[in-house]
Structure formats: structure tokens, C-alpha cells
Amino acid sequence: MTESRAGDLFQPGDLVNNTYRIEAILGRGGTSDVYRARSEISGRLAALKVLKAEFSSNEDFLVLLTREEEIREIRHDAVVRYSENNRTPEGHVYLVMDFIDGPGLDQKLKQGPMPPDQLLTVCKRVCEGLEAAHARNIVHRDLSPDNIILRDGDPSQAVIIDFGIAKDTNPGAETIVGNEFAGKYAYAAPEQLSGKTDTRTDIYSLGALLLANYRGESPQAGRNPMEVVENKKNPLETDGVPEPLKSIIDRMTAPDPADRFQSATAVLQALSNGGPVPVADDPVLDDATVIVPRRASVESDEVSVPPASIPPSSPPPARPKAAQEKGGRGGLILGGGVLAMVALGAGGYFSGVFDSFMGPIYPVVQPYTLVVEKREGLPPRATGFAPSEEVRTELTDEMTLQQGTADLTLASGDISPDWGQGVTSIVDTMADLDTWRVSVSGNSAEISGDTTDRQVHDTVMQAFVNGLPGGLTGDVDIELEPLFLAAASVQTVLDSMADCGPLDLIRPPSTGYGPDTSIAFSGTVAAETTMAALQSGLGAVAGDRPVEADVEVLNPSLCLIENFLPAAPPGPIGIDFRKGGEDEWRRPDGAFVVGENPIIDVILPRDIQDGYLSVSVIDVSGNVFHLLPNISRADNDITDLRKGDNGIKSVRVAYSLEESEKNGGIAFMVDDSALGKSKVIAIRSDKPLFTDMRPTTESATGYAEALRDRSRSQDTNILSINSKILTTVAE
Template structure:
């Protein structure tokens, strides 16, 4: 456990939403903290992942947390169980998940190497969990030692956690969060660096972390982007790993995805019969293995023998010469020698003779340099340069713009004009709002962004004919519109609307400015739609924040929502109680086996008319709580029974009471879990001619509502509703 601080979001003893009592802080991260808590209702332990206050209003992180919530559909002991997101009264968002007691593999990594037998056990267990996830088309994308916990310190009880990708964005965390890549450099598959991710990426990451825990040290992936790209294209070094773990890791971490195990099921098949992957070796065969050579030392084998001298060649006989010729020839030789010396000095200082004399500076391979400027920060330059002059020029350029430089003098396979070419390129990029120049030897990649159409056209034209000097590569200059037109956003909303229309309340006649938030309101049928909507808007939003103020329902509720009459809220409340314990349930969340009791609270100003109360079940059914065959009188006067003020009216009962009186009661089972909705319609007269059946299909009820609205739209005075959630235990 971690000691709490006064500025932590929660302290031990705090109770969230009248349900979860905080017991301890488990860990702190860049964007979220994790707490150990106990349910005041069920008594079970839970882990609460709480977004820090500065991120709770950022929809980027809310959507990522929602993605993580969707993992609750996976039912496997090797995958942590998730419940749902909640928001506290002061706006903090948290995700409820199972509490898993035990060390993470990151802690094991710090303690040193792990036995191969334990790692094979962990591999089997984790792969079984990945197989369950992949069968639902869910890819973890960020598998690393800190995302695997050994329950009870038992390798056979490994549990995968943290399916979200909202990670620490500090540089030390080496985790990228964005539209294209999520994952830690050390364990990410090569294809993830270019935005490609599938089940095989998880297999690579699992193999890489197994190797790290076998060695007791994380993989070395380099210190700059070019090194990362180069090393990710090479196989991992498994020379000292025993079989069958070596063959397993080799096939899991092949740089090319097609060369790996293609599915988690293939990994499990290998683990069941690992000998199939290794060549058969005759146990009686004699193997002669040369001893390993040390790279910078030779074995102590005594003095090295002196090579014998070759026989001396006979001295040549010089031809006779005259004195005048010898004098003239000597002067010419001296002049040629002087020219050679002067040329040699120049060649030495320019590095032209490095290939013959050896480099003046250490050789860098690859010879990389990254220079970039973002819209929100000063420029920076990191990498290799060939001379003190180029170093001084680049450092001065960065310093003049309050930027930083981390440059290393190095020799490499670059052109003589490389430094001048780089500086000329930077001179052209300077007017851009943001830009990036990535160099690998003489190869260069340029990206930049501007809102100036004339500058965009000028640079695009200049780079179309090639980069400066000997540099060879591509330049992509993007023109970013200052305003994003509403007409460009609206089609995305129309395409994604699956539960009624989606609105843009903040839109202006000219669209969205560079600092405007794109706010969307409305309802969607499921979380997948919400995530897809966010991703689609993120692609066109540019620097703008995307804020989705949308309610996630389900297809059944959406069907009814599209047929519900347009009526104002009437202030009629809906309250929940756990029947078998007679405990208030303000969260509206009921677990399998529990008995939801539902009360409708009439406010003091509702004294006449009629109430129609129905619950729309996630399975596609509608249950009519009031009126129904056993309770036909639904007039407000009868329900009040002479009482004034706020009056509670019970419409779904405790099981024991219902058994005695023949009233309506429910018990949650696992046949239909998710969101249901209680709808309260207050009308001036009964809605329907006669009673509806106690239970009917959502389609039938929707048609009946539609018919009534068309015939007597003004009879409905108000509409109130509340979500009820059923969940696994």
C-alpha cells in the first residue's frame, strides 16, 4: 500500500456514491490513481481507477476509460473483471474493477530473473486470457510487466489488468497515447510504431515481457526514435534462454507479424507440445562447441609468436643521372609534396579522409538527428552532427528560439554538404507553426503544418523538386484550416446517429475556431458507437477538444426513445432499494441475485391526472409496472390516498411481500445484464384504451405509443426516467 497524501482525490474512510468505502491507495499514475475499496452493499473488495481531476473533463481520457469498461464482456479468470464507470458529485470519474491481491510482474522484474518454468506457466495463463479477449475482437495493445498481477504470488494465477490505453504521458513512461499507437516502446510490436495493431501485437508484447522477466532487465530499445525503429526490426536476443522458452519467445516476437504465432490458440498448442518446435537432436551425438569469444580481450594463452621475416629482396641498382636533372626533379617533388600536405590538412579537417585515416569522432550508426517544433513548445534538436561548426550553428538556432539541443559530435556515412543542407532546410521550415525534420544519414523526412495557404503552396512547390543539397526524402506540409466548418462535422454525426439525432450546441455560423471545443449532445445505442464517434471527430478536429456529452443506452432503449412523446420533465422521482436487505441503492446498480424495489415519488404539485410506469428491459421487453392486471387504478388521486406533499408510490416490490399479495417483483439473473430504463409518463387521461399486457415486446409498445401520440399529443403532461443497471456478481 502507498501512504496517502492530503491532496489525494480520496482518503481512507471516504465513501463514494454511498457505495464504495476507500481503504487504501494502491498506486499513482500520470493520469489516474488506483484505490482499494469495499462495497458497503455487498462487502466485496474492489479496485477503483480514478481519473485525476484535470483529466475527468477531458473526453479523450473518458473515451479511453470507456473502452476499458467494455472489457467486462470477457469472462475469464485470467482477465480482471470490470464493472462500470461512475462520476462523483464533484465530477471525478472512476472505473470499478475486481481487486487482485499479489505482486505485478514489474515488481518481479525489479527483484531479478525469474525461472523459465514459472514464465512458461505465466505464458499459458496469460495466453488463455488473451485468447478470450481476442475471440471478442478486443486487443490489449499495451501488454507489459506492470499489466500482469500474480494473484497470491502464484504464476498459475496470473491476471491481466489495465486494458485501457490512457497512460502516463511523462517522457519517462515511454508510452504514447494517440490515434495511431498505444504501448510501451520496450514491449510494443514493431508494427505498432506505424499504427498497425492486431492480436499478433499482443503475442509479441507477451513474448518480450517474458524475455525481460527471464533476464531481470527490460529490453534495450535505444535512446532516440531512429534507434527504436532499427532495433524493433531485429529479432530479440534469446541466445542464453533455455528450451522450450527460447523457441517460444522467438516465435512470439518475430519482427514480421506473419512469421509469428498467428493466434493465442497457436501459442497454447505450442505450450501443450513444445518439442514440436525444436529440431530433434540425437542424445548420443557428440557436439563440439567453441568457447565464447570476448569482444575486446583475447584468452591468456601466453606470448604471441613472432612471425618469421621474409627473405630480403636484392637492392635495386639506380640508373645514372646528371646533376641538373636531379636538381630540377627535386624541386618538382618538393612542390608536389607541399600540395599533398596542404590537401591532407584540409581533407583531415573536413573529414574527407575519414575512410582512410579513421574518423575523428566516434562513428554513429544509424546517423540520426531529430529537430522539431510543436505549436505549444520551443524547438529542440537531438542527435548526431559532423563538426563543431554545425553543432554551434544548430545550438545557436535552438537557443535563439528558447529551444534546447542535445547534440553529439560523430562521424558517419553522410555527404560533405550535410550540415549546410540541414541548416538550409531549417531555414525554409522556420515560418511554419509546427514542423519536424527526421534524418537518418542523407535520408530525410519532413512534416509541417500551417494555416497560411500561400506558405503551404510555396513550401510544397519548393520541396516537390527535392530537398536541399544531397538530402534525399519526402516533405509533407499540411494546410490546417483556421475554422472547421459545421458542414464538415454534421455528416459525421448523421452517420453515427443510431439513437435519435445528435446535436452540436456550440456550433457557430462560421464553424469551430482553433480554440473551440466540439461538443456533441444526444444519445447513442452502445459504447462502440460512442468510441467510433469520438475517433471519427478526432480525425477532423485538429487542435480542438472533442467533448461527447452523450448518453449511452442500448438498442431496445433507443427504439423506445425514438417513439417517446416530446414532453417536459415533471420532477417525478425514481428511487431504488435492495429488497432482500431493505437497503437504499442510490447507484441504481443491482447484481445477479438481488431484488430491485422501485418507488415513484410524486412531488407536491402533482395532484391529478394518471401515471403510466414501465421498465424497458435490456433484452427487448417492456414490463408495465402501473397500471397492470393486478393494479389497474393508476389515477394520481388514488395513488396519493389523501396524502399531501411528496408521496412515494411503490411499483416493484420486495419478493416476500409480492408472494403474499400477488404484486409485481423482480430478481436479477444473468440472462439479460446491462442498462434498463424506468419511464414515468404523467398524462391528463389514461394513455391507452384498456390495459396493456404486463409484459410485451418493445416494438409493440413503441407502435402503441406512436399511435397515441398521433391521436392525442397534448394529453401527455410530463416524462421522467431513470436508468437501472444489472451486473454480474
């Protein structure tokens, strides 16, 4: 159990909204804390997820909590139940959910490796919960050991919690946090780093956490964002993992989503069969490989349907009554004859003797899949099933013609008679596209591709104007990619990932970015994870164009203020840092180490003679210090601050320790309790920024709310805003 702290919003014994009595704090997160509470009305235990104070008025975080509440429609014992969203009179927003009593998989991870049979049980249980969520088009996006709790410690009672960044994939629904990265690096699927998620994303994360709990150690994703992106391209290391857990994890965590289990249902089927089932991209032994059907058993759930071209066998003739009633030599001879005939028939069947009038017999597979694709910079490749030697040869020849490869297995399935002809026709049509993909499952096909040649685009689209050939049905999505990338397309990606003020393109070309033109942008972000998502997301639209980022990584507190700052241009006012002491050395980079005394001066140029100056510092811990005006220094009229000096004027707002002791004023000393980035903000307005004097120190949330309220007033004009980062480090 987590220990309570004095700074927690709620303490044991507190009564929330006259309903929930707080018993303990269960955990602390970046944006919210979770408490165990008991209803004073029903006596039911509940978990209260409470948004941290600094985020309680931030609409983005309120949307997160509201969407999480909406997931209450998922009714499954393996998914935590949500009931209500509410706000206390003090403004604290909280979400009520079921209390699950038991250890999380993160706790089990710290205790060491888990047995494979327990992990397979967890896998089955969680997949059942995901199946229910995915059926409502809800993708979790953040599956990790800390988001799965074992009720009463029982793996068969695993429960998925924390759908806080879940994404509703229904058409038209909004992504909760835009298209940016969501999820933890170690367990995130590769495509999540570029903001792409679907049900297969959850499959990957579940496989990754199963592997971590088998090893008894968290996976090492990489030492920096770019290393993470590179590592995610490779399969996870599963050497030494026993079967069938190894095969299950390998298929769940394939780097390419197309190579994974395509649904939680597919994972459950594999678990019930004792291991993964064949898919299009599974390796085969050689070009002549065919699938050998399993021996039928009464326990099997699989049903094999014979090919339509093969007539059903006639029932065996009834045994003569005399033979049934009499034993002896005659009965033995008759039985031996039947056995000989059966043996002869089986030999002819499997050796192909009867192929001339029955056609070749191939085992039935379900689903019947084929994937043919050409990725950027790679030769085309065909993998999956083919219904005949002729179709396999045609597809192999087509791949060879395009300098590609084919890996095809002969099999029968529930497909149209002209399936092979349709597939080969589609593949031939796609050949001139830059990149393309044909994914077929049974008689359903998904066709996509892109080209920069309009004529090629129009030719391919015209080929499918009347539908797909060979009895196939499905969607065709061929994109015409312009040679020049519009700046607006890049800005859209930046806007979708901005989490700490705007991200702006630097000198975007009016005609768009050419094939070799660099894309440069600047701004601030809240975390390194955003930077990784930006690199990956821009890479998806930029192609081979180089990307240059002039971006500063701040922290959530600074970004909270950034989002509430009034809109105003930067001005000529400067901010100067010095180190306290006899020499007062300048620190242009704003970097100070533990034990040093930062001095802050605001520099007024000659042309700034009037208005009001407000200077504040937002530190790394989320506190705001108002340097000017404050209770001990209320006058911030620029005319008064100048004291008749019409030239360049330096106004000291944070003093050396000696000055503070002698004349008063705010002074700072760097200690190791809150190291990181703080932001100094200088706002010039035509009238006082606030009607009432702000306290010398307040929370970032309080200051943000004051800025928000001020923005609703039209009495004061903000003339300029200037800022500079002050960084404190250990040494």
C-alpha cells in the first residue's frame, strides 16, 4: 500500500462529496492519483481516480477522464467497471471505478519470473476482456503490467484497468490525445510511435508484457527516443521461452502489424488449439509444401469443408445379413477385401493417382489468406495460400518479373471458383504503383497503394471501377502522392501533436516541400515522448525529406502555463541571468548548479517608456513566484521603474543574497529538491495585468486560472510577452 503524504489531495478519513470515505492512497501517476474509498451509503469499496489540481481546469485532461467514464458500456468481468465522473466543491475532478483487490502484474514483475502456465492463463483472460472492448471499437493503447490486476492474486481473474488514453475507433470519433504517441515505450507497438493504433496495438503490448513477466524484468526499449524507434523495428528476443508461450508471444509481437494475430479472438483460438495457427506470412519448408491436415478428433472445434469440385463420397454398402450373423472364414475374407480396397483408395488419394479425374486434393484452411505487397525500397513479396499449382506458378512468375519473391502454400478453402484468376489480375494491375498491398482473406480483399504519377493512379482506379475480379469484394484505396508536400499537411501533423503551445514551421515554402527540401519547425513540448512521436509522425508524411527540429522539452507545469498565456507577440524586452557573488558573472545559457544564487534582471530598451511590467517564475515543481509586482514591491509602472532614466534600463527582480539581506527583495538559492527547467515570463501591458495583487507564491493551477479569467476581460491589452528558461542541475 502506498504511504499517504501531506501534499496529497485527500487523506485517510476525508469524506468526498458526502459519499466516499477515503481509506488509503493506492498509487500516484503523472496526471492523477488513485484512492481506495468506501461508499457511506452502500458500504461498497471503490477506487477514486482524482485528477491532479493543476490539470483539473485543463479541458484536454477533462476529456481524458470523460472518455474513460464512457467506457463503462463495456460489460465484461475482465474489464474494470466505471460508474461516474464528478467534481468536488473545491473543484477536484474524480472518476469512480470498481476496486480490484489484488496485486498488479507490475508487482509480480518485481517479485521475479512468473510460470508459463500462469501467463497463458493471464493471456486468455485479458484477451477475453480485449475482445469485449474491441467489439465496441475501443482500443486500450497503454497495456502494461501496471494496468492488469490479478483479483485475489488469481491469474484467471485478471482485470484490465486504466483506459485513460483509450481510443474510440468508431468512424468519426475523436482520438483522446490527438494522433500523438500514447503508451509506455517498453510495451508500445512500433506503429504507436507514429500515432497509429488499432486492435493489433493491444495485441503487441499484451505479448510484450507477458514476455517481461516471464523474464521477471522490464524490457529495455532504448536509451533515447531515436534508439527506441530503431529497436522497435526488430522482433522481441524470446530465446529460452518454452512452447507454446514462445510461439504465442512471437506472433503477438511481430513488428509488422500484418504479421501479428489480427484480433484478440484469433489469440484465443490459438490458445485453445495449443499454439498459433498458420497465417499468410508463416514460413514454409519449400516451394512444394502443402499443409498436412490434423487427425480429426471428437474434441476438435475445427470443421474442414471439402473443395466444391470434389463430389461427396457415397455411403458404404450395407454389410450382408449373413456376414453380420456368421463368423468364420467367409467373414474374415470379406473384411480383408474391404481393408485392401480402403488401403488402395488411400494410396491413390495421397499419391495423386486419381488427380486426372478428381483434381488434386489439398487440405482445407481457415481463414484462407494471401498477402502480396511492395514496400518502399523493398522488392515485392507474396505470402499465403494458393488454390492450385497454376495460380501459384502465375503469382511466382509475376513476383520474379518484379524482382520479388513468393512463398505460397497449396491449400483449399471457402473461396470463389475464379479466386486465383482475380488475385493474379489484381497483382498485375498494381505493378506500376510506387508502393502497394493486396491483403485477401477468403473472398474479401483490401487493396491500397500510392503513386506520384497521375496517369498510373487513374489507370489503376479505372481497372477497379466496376468492382474486383474473380468474385472478390472489398475496398480499393490508391493515393496520388504529389511531388511537392504541402506545408499545410506538415503543419496538421505538428498541430495534432502539440502539447505545450504551438509548433510552427520555419520559413515553409509557398510551393510546398520538394523531394530533397528540409522541413524545419520550432516550439516547445511537454516530454521526450512527444519528441519521439514527432520524429515518427513527421517521418510518415515527410518521406525521405530531412527534418530539423528546434524544439525545447519543458515539463507539464510549464506547459500548463504556456497554454493559458494570453496571445501576444514577443517584444524587445530582454531577460538577463547572473550568478550572485562579488563579480556577478553573466550566465547567458541560464544554467545554475546546486549552491548557486541566480540573479534575474529585466532589460528595458530605450523605446519602452510606458506601460506595466509583470515578471513571474514558474519552477519545475509547479510553483509560481511573482517577482514583480508582489506584496513587498507593488509598483510595476514602467515610468516609475525607470526613475527618469530614458536609456536602456536594467530592472532587477531577483537579487543576490547580499542585496536581499541588506535591502530586501526576493533571492533564490539552488538546492537539489527541484532540479530542472524553470521559466521566467515578462509581460508588458497597458494597464495592470490583474485587478488584485497576486500572492508572492502560488500554484501553477491558480496562476493559470487567473490568466484564463483575465483573458475574458477586454480592459487590459497585452503589448508583449518575453520568456527565458532557467535550468538548475546537480553539478
